[in-house]
Each structure stands twice: as structure tokens, then as C-alpha cells.
Amino acid sequence: MPDTTILWTRKDLQAATGGQLAGDVKVHGVCIDTRILKHGDLFIALIGHNSDGHRYLRQALEAGASCVMAHDEAAISTAGLTDDPRLLKVDDTMQGLEALGRYRRAQxxxxxxxxxxxxxxxxxxxxxxxxxxxxxxxxxxxxxxxxxxxxxxxxxxxxxxxxxxxxxxxxxxxxxxxxxxxxxxxxxxxxxxxxxxxxxxxxxxxxxxxxxxxxxxxxxxxxxxxxxxxxxxxxxxxxxxxxxxxxxxxxxxxxxxxxxxxxxxxxxxxxxxxxxxxxxxxxxxxxxxxxxxxxxxxxxxxxxxxxxxxxxxxxxxxxFQPEAGRGQQRLLPGGITLLDESYNASGPSIRAALDTLALMPARRHLAALGDIRELGQFAEAEHRALAEPLMKHDILTFCCGPHMKSLYEALPPSLQGGYAENSVQLASLLHPALQKGDVLLVKGSLGSNMRALIALLEQPMSTTTHAPESA
Missing domain, CATH: 3.40.1190.10 (Mur-like, catalytic domain)
Known part of the structure; x- marks a missing residue:
């Protein structure tokens, strides 16, 4: 059922932002992405590095938004919203979002x-x-x-x-x-x-x-x-x-x-x-x-x-159960247990994940690790330091990314499962190596795209081994 709770009224929206709003709107939610917009939401047209929400003003209203917050005059005119009573006109939408947050926190x-x-x-x-x-x-x-x-x-x-x-x-x-x-x-x-x-x-x-x-x-x-x-x-x-x-x-x-x-x-x-x-x-x-x-x-x-x-x-x-990408467990085809830590990674979080992996009964323990990002000059040392817990727990390791290559080379041959430049290529090495009863940890920084590796592992092997690099 749709949410009928009134989160914002015209009076509150104007009081919070100092903006202009003609319509007597009732807002049930706040959204900055039309792909997940719900009926009755306020859509805020934020400008990001790669997108401008002003391009989606008309789309937001057609999807059921009760109100749109915007500041770009040209975009407002192009969308035909200059005199629309559902337009909350502000000086800057990012500042308008912050103003809503401060107003509600004060209340x-x-x-x-x-x-x-x-x-x-x-x-x-x-x-x-x-x-x-x-x-x-x-x-x-x-x-x-x-x-x-x-x-x-x-x-x-x-x-x-x-x-x-x-x-x-x-x-x-x-x-x-x-x-x-x-x-x-x-x-x-x-x-x-x-x-x-x-x-x-x-x-x-x-x-x-x-x-x-x-x-x-x-x-x-x-x-x-x-x-x-x-x-x-x-x-x-x-x-x-x-x-x-x-x-x-x-x-x-x-x-x-x-x-x-x-x-x-x-x-x-x-x-x-x-x-x-x-x-x-x-x-x-x-x-x-x-x-x-x-x-x-x-x-x-x-x-x-x-x-x-x-x-x-x-x-x-x-x-309580962890979310997907943050420690969730599930079965892959072929009787392999996946420990999904694919959302992000750091040195301490990889060590914690390896400790968890070692607790899980398995025919073999395997790890597929992607680069830890944003380490700068410390990257090689931070990655190589992970060799110690991998050796301690006897984990067969597959690596991808330029920084993880230093870790891979620091491992003994018995623990070197395979190395590839990226997660998609790594899937072609990892998938045929998996055996029933294995437990596999997948972890890496978001930019390493380890989710793509998991998606490929969930497909039949013949599809994975011929996966295009752009998959």
C-alpha cells in the first residue's frame, strides 16, 4: 500500500527552503532518483558529476511526484513547468536539500x-x-x-x-x-x-x-x-x-x-x-x-x-543477517557457498572477512580479492600485508587489479589460484577451479567491480568462460 504519511506540506517546504511553491501539495517521501521514485514523493533535481536531475523534472511528475524542487530556469522552461503549481523553485537544489534536513532536525x-x-x-x-x-x-x-x-x-x-x-x-x-x-x-x-x-x-x-x-x-x-x-x-x-x-x-x-x-x-x-x-x-x-x-x-x-x-x-x-555485499551467504551453482563481501574493502575488513571464512566448514577455502582503492603510496605495502592472514588460514587465492598483483606475488605457489587484470577476466579463471563443497569469499573495493565476478559465477560455466570483457 502507498505511504499516506504526510512528510512535508507546502507551508513547511517554503519555510524550510525559502522557495516559491504555488500548489497545496502533500509530500509523502523525498527522492533524488526517478528510477526509485514513489507516488507522492518530492523529487529534488540535484546536479552531480555525471548527471543533472533537471533533465528528469517532467518524468518525475509523470511518475507521480507530488512536487519537484528545481533551480535551473532554462530546464524548468524546457519541461514546461514555469507556471506549474507543483514546482518548488529555489536558488540552489543542493542547498535546498540541506535546508530541508536542518529544518526537520530542528523539529x-x-x-x-x-x-x-x-x-x-x-x-x-x-x-x-x-x-x-x-x-x-x-x-x-x-x-x-x-x-x-x-x-x-x-x-x-x-x-x-x-x-x-x-x-x-x-x-x-x-x-x-x-x-x-x-x-x-x-x-x-x-x-x-x-x-x-x-x-x-x-x-x-x-x-x-x-x-x-x-x-x-x-x-x-x-x-x-x-x-x-x-x-x-x-x-x-x-x-x-x-x-x-x-x-x-x-x-x-x-x-x-x-x-x-x-x-x-x-x-x-x-x-x-x-x-x-x-x-x-x-x-x-x-x-x-x-x-x-x-x-x-x-x-x-x-x-x-x-x-x-x-x-x-x-x-x-x-x-539479524548482513546485506548482500556485506557478508551475506548464499549458494552458487555446483554446491559452492559464497561469502559475499563484494561491496567494498579495506585492509582491516579483508582480515575480518578472512577470519569469518576460516570459521566456515568447507572442502577448501577460497578468496577472490579485488583492489583496495584510495591507498595512494601505501597501496603496495597494504596489499602485500594481506599475505600473512591468507597463509595463516591456508586460503587458495585469486586476485585481480594492479594493486592485488603485489599480494598475489607474495603468496606461496600453493595458494596462488590465479591472477587477472579485472574481475570479469578473473571469473574465467575462477569458475572452472571451483568444486562442490568449496566456500568462496569475494571482496574488493567498489571500483574493483567484484559484483560482476559474482554475476558471472552465477551463470553456467560455458557462459562464464566466454564472457566478454565489457560484461
């Missing part, structure tokens, strides 16, 4: 949690959304909407009646988190990890820690900051805390605010006991991997930081 009386980290932020955000559901209505970022348009879009979609808002925050260059955090104005800030992701742009782990610390710096004096107790750059995180902000650390030592004990990790999942300042609980996860246990502890710690007993949240997490 919101619920609690706001912001999540960032070099690894695990989307999974932790999803875990937190699942765990918070028993306590009230939750609004959370969609997918990885964590950048300069994803954050205000999340806020612009925030229902006033929600009890909680969870916003993911990302970065790959210095100076990105502070302005996003200023829009979110979080009550609780959660940092999952400080690691080498985007090291090429940032220059050092200390610089990454300083950038992540900008989230903590945005907290109010009544806020709570959460991070792992063994986090790199911990001293820098502490220095960024405003006066009065509480720091809760998750870990296994007796000094951890959120303490994990009795941790057991198997191929079927993990279980552990969690101690928090708001109560203790037993936690069981149906998805394997020590990293997921750590993410769950942080998510439940955030619930405790809201003043809530985490037991109901822990119960909700029993059925």
Missing part, C-alpha cells in the same frame, strides 16, 4: 545517533536499527547514504513522530565529517573503527583519527561517545570530546564500559555476554564473524547510552 524531538568508522559503519547502523526497533519507531539511513547528499536526504526523510534517527557518516577526504555532523547534531556518536581506509587521501592513521574525531566534537555536553577500547588513535578521539561528554569504550577488559565476555564464534554465528551501565544481557547472532560480535556490542552499547535496558535489543539481533 525532531527524538534521539539522534550518528555512526562512522573506517570499517563496519553500515553493518553497525543496520544492527542498531534492528536492535532499536522494540523501543520505538526507527528512521535510519538507506544503504550507505552517508555523504554530502546522503546525510541531508536522510534527515529530510525523517518522520517527526519517529523516536530514533540513525545517520551514517562517511568520508574519504579531510574536512568532510564536521559539516555533516553539524547537520545531524547527534546525541550519541559511535565510531566503529579507525583503520587504513582512504589512507591515500588522508596521509596517515592519525589524520584519519582526527577526521573521525570530528563526530565526537559535535556532541552536546549531555552526549555519549562510543568506540572500541583498543581503537587506533584513541588519544586523539579523547582530545576531541567536548566538556561533559561521556566516553564509553567497548572491549574485553575489565575497564571497558561495554564489556564482552564468554565470546564464542562458530560458522553458525556468535554468542557472548554483554555488560553495560544499563544492564547485562546475553547476545546471540545468527551471522558468523568476530567483527560482527564487536559491531553488535557497540550497537547495544548505544542503546544503553540512550538509558535503555539492552535486553530487548539483544533479542531483536538474534535474527
Amino acid at each position: 525532531f524531538s527524538g534521539r539522534v545517533i550518528a555512526v562512522t568508522g573506517s570499517v563496519g559503519k553500515t553493518t553497525t547502523k543496520n544492527m542498531l536499527a534492528t536492535a532499536l526497533a522494540p523501543y520505538g519507531q526507527v528512521h535510519a539511513s538507506v544503504a550507505s547514504f552517508n555523504n554530502h547528499w546522503g546525510v541531508p536526504l536522510t534527515l529530510a526523510r525523517l518522520p517527526e513522530e519517529a523516536a530514533f534517527c540513525i545517520s551514517e557518516v562517511g568520508m574519504n577526504h579531510p574536512g568532510e565529517i564536521a559539516p555533516l555532523a553539524a547537520q545531524i547534531r547527534p546525541d550519541i556518536g559511535l565510531i566503529t573503527t579507525i583503520g587504513s581506509a582512504h589512507l591515500g587521501h588522508m596521509g596517515s592513521i592519525d589524520a584519519i583519527a582526527d577526521e573521525k574525531a570530528a563526530l565526537f566534537a559535535a556532541l552536546p555536553s549531555s552526549g555519549t561517545a562510543l568506540c572500541p577500547e583498543a581503537s587506533q588513535g584513541l588519544a586523539r578521539l579523547k582530545q576531541a570530546l567536548p566538556t561533559g561528554v561521556s566516553l564509553w569504550q567497548a572491549g574485553v577488559t575489565t575497564s571497558a564500559t561495554i564489556r564482552i565476555t564468554d565470546l564464542t564464534c562458530t560458522a553458525d554465528g556468535s554468542q557472548f555476554h554483554l555488560t553495560t551501565p544499563r544492564g547485562d544481557t546475553d547476545v546471540r547472532l545468527a551471522a558468523p564473524g568476530p567483527h560482527l560480535a564487536r559491531n553488535a556490542a557497540l550497537a547495544l552499547g548505544a542503546i544503553a547510552a540512550l538509558g535503555l535496558d539492552p535486553k530487548a535489543g539483544a533479542e531483536a539481533l538474534r535474527h
Whole structure:
């Protein structure tokens, strides 16, 4: 059934943006992509690197948009919308989107949690959304909407009646988190990890820690900051805390605010006991991997930081499953189990995925790895360092991409499954090597296009081995 909740009215849209809108519209959602637009949405014509939403104004209205936000006079005229009562005319659509986010955040009386980290932020955000559901209505970022348009879009979609808002925050260059955090104005800030992701742009782990610390710096004096107790750059995180902000650390030592004990990790999942300042609980996860246990502890710690007993949240997490590309498991033709980590990659996340792979019973453990991007001068060393966990777990390895070649050459011949320049070519080497009972990890940065490899592995072998390079 269509959503009948009124998210924005004409009065609110004009008040938020200062724009001109003649029609008495009622908006049920906010969208920047006509391919996923729903009836009753406000369509915002953003201008990106490779596209201009103004080209789709008429298409958006024909698809059922109740209103379109635009600023390009020529495009508005070409679409025949100059006098259309459904046109919200603003000076700049990106600024208009940000204005909607700030307006809704100012109206919101619920609690706001912001999540960032070099690894695990989307999974932790999803875990937190699942765990918070028993306590009230939750609004959370969609997918990885964590950048300069994803954050205000999340806020612009925030229902006033929600009890909680969870916003993911990302970065790959210095100076990105502070302005996003200023829009979110979080009550609780959660940092999952400080690691080498985007090291090429940032220059050092200390610089990454300083950038992540900008989230903590945005907290109010009544806020709570959460991070792992063994986090790199911990001293820098502490220095960024405003006066009065509480720091809760998750870990296994007796000094951890959120303490994990009795941790057991198997191929079927993990279980552990969690101690928090708001109560203790037993936690069981149906998805394997020590990293997921750590993410769950942080998510439940955030619930405790809201003043809530985490037991109901822990119960909700029993059925949590990772998304496709983020640790989801499924069967490939021929009886091969796929561990799909194809969405993105960094050194720490690959190590975590390899630990998970090693837990899974298999005839053989295999990994297909694509380049880690945005490492700059550190690329070769970061890739070669992955040889150690691959040898430790005796994983037959297939690699693609110029940076992964350095890892492939660092492996002993017994673990060298095959190397190709790109993921499509790698499929032709990997597919005939797979055998029933194998468990295969596929992982790489988004730009490595490891999803294409998976798509080819899901086809009959005869199709894969003759796949065109442009597939």
C-alpha cells in the first residue's frame, strides 16, 4: 500500500527552503532518483558529476511526484513547468536539500545517533536499527547514504513522530565529517573503527583519527561517545570530546564500559555476554564473524547510552543477517557457498572477512580479492600485508587489479589460484577451479567491480568462460 504519511506540506517546504511553491501539495517521501521514485514523493533535481536531475523534472511528475524542487530556469522552461503549481523553485537544489534536513532536525524531538568508522559503519547502523526497533519507531539511513547528499536526504526523510534517527557518516577526504555532523547534531556518536581506509587521501592513521574525531566534537555536553577500547588513535578521539561528554569504550577488559565476555564464534554465528551501565544481557547472532560480535556490542552499547535496558535489543539481533555485499551467504551453482563481501574493502575488513571464512566448514577455502582503492603510496605495502592472514588460514587465492598483483606475488605457489587484470577476466579463471563443497569469499573495493565476478559465477560455466570483457 502507498505511504499516506504526510512528510512535508507546502507551508513547511517554503519555510524550510525559502522557495516559491504555488500548489497545496502533500509530500509523502523525498527522492533524488526517478528510477526509485514513489507516488507522492518530492523529487529534488540535484546536479552531480555525471548527471543533472533537471533533465528528469517532467518524468518525475509523470511518475507521480507530488512536487519537484528545481533551480535551473532554462530546464524548468524546457519541461514546461514555469507556471506549474507543483514546482518548488529555489536558488540552489543542493542547498535546498540541506535546508530541508536542518529544518526537520530542528523539529525532531527524538534521539539522534550518528555512526562512522573506517570499517563496519553500515553493518553497525543496520544492527542498531534492528536492535532499536522494540523501543520505538526507527528512521535510519538507506544503504550507505552517508555523504554530502546522503546525510541531508536522510534527515529530510525523517518522520517527526519517529523516536530514533540513525545517520551514517562517511568520508574519504579531510574536512568532510564536521559539516555533516553539524547537520545531524547527534546525541550519541559511535565510531566503529579507525583503520587504513582512504589512507591515500588522508596521509596517515592519525589524520584519519582526527577526521573521525570530528563526530565526537559535535556532541552536546549531555552526549555519549562510543568506540572500541583498543581503537587506533584513541588519544586523539579523547582530545576531541567536548566538556561533559561521556566516553564509553567497548572491549574485553575489565575497564571497558561495554564489556564482552564468554565470546564464542562458530560458522553458525556468535554468542557472548554483554555488560553495560544499563544492564547485562546475553547476545546471540545468527551471522558468523568476530567483527560482527564487536559491531553488535557497540550497537547495544548505544542503546544503553540512550538509558535503555539492552535486553530487548539483544533479542531483536538474534535474527539479524548482513546485506548482500556485506557478508551475506548464499549458494552458487555446483554446491559452492559464497561469502559475499563484494561491496567494498579495506585492509582491516579483508582480515575480518578472512577470519569469518576460516570459521566456515568447507572442502577448501577460497578468496577472490579485488583492489583496495584510495591507498595512494601505501597501496603496495597494504596489499602485500594481506599475505600473512591468507597463509595463516591456508586460503587458495585469486586476485585481480594492479594493486592485488603485489599480494598475489607474495603468496606461496600453493595458494596462488590465479591472477587477472579485472574481475570479469578473473571469473574465467575462477569458475572452472571451483568444486562442490568449496566456500568462496569475494571482496574488493567498489571500483574493483567484484559484483560482476559474482554475476558471472552465477551463470553456467560455458557462459562464464566466454564472457566478454565489457560484461
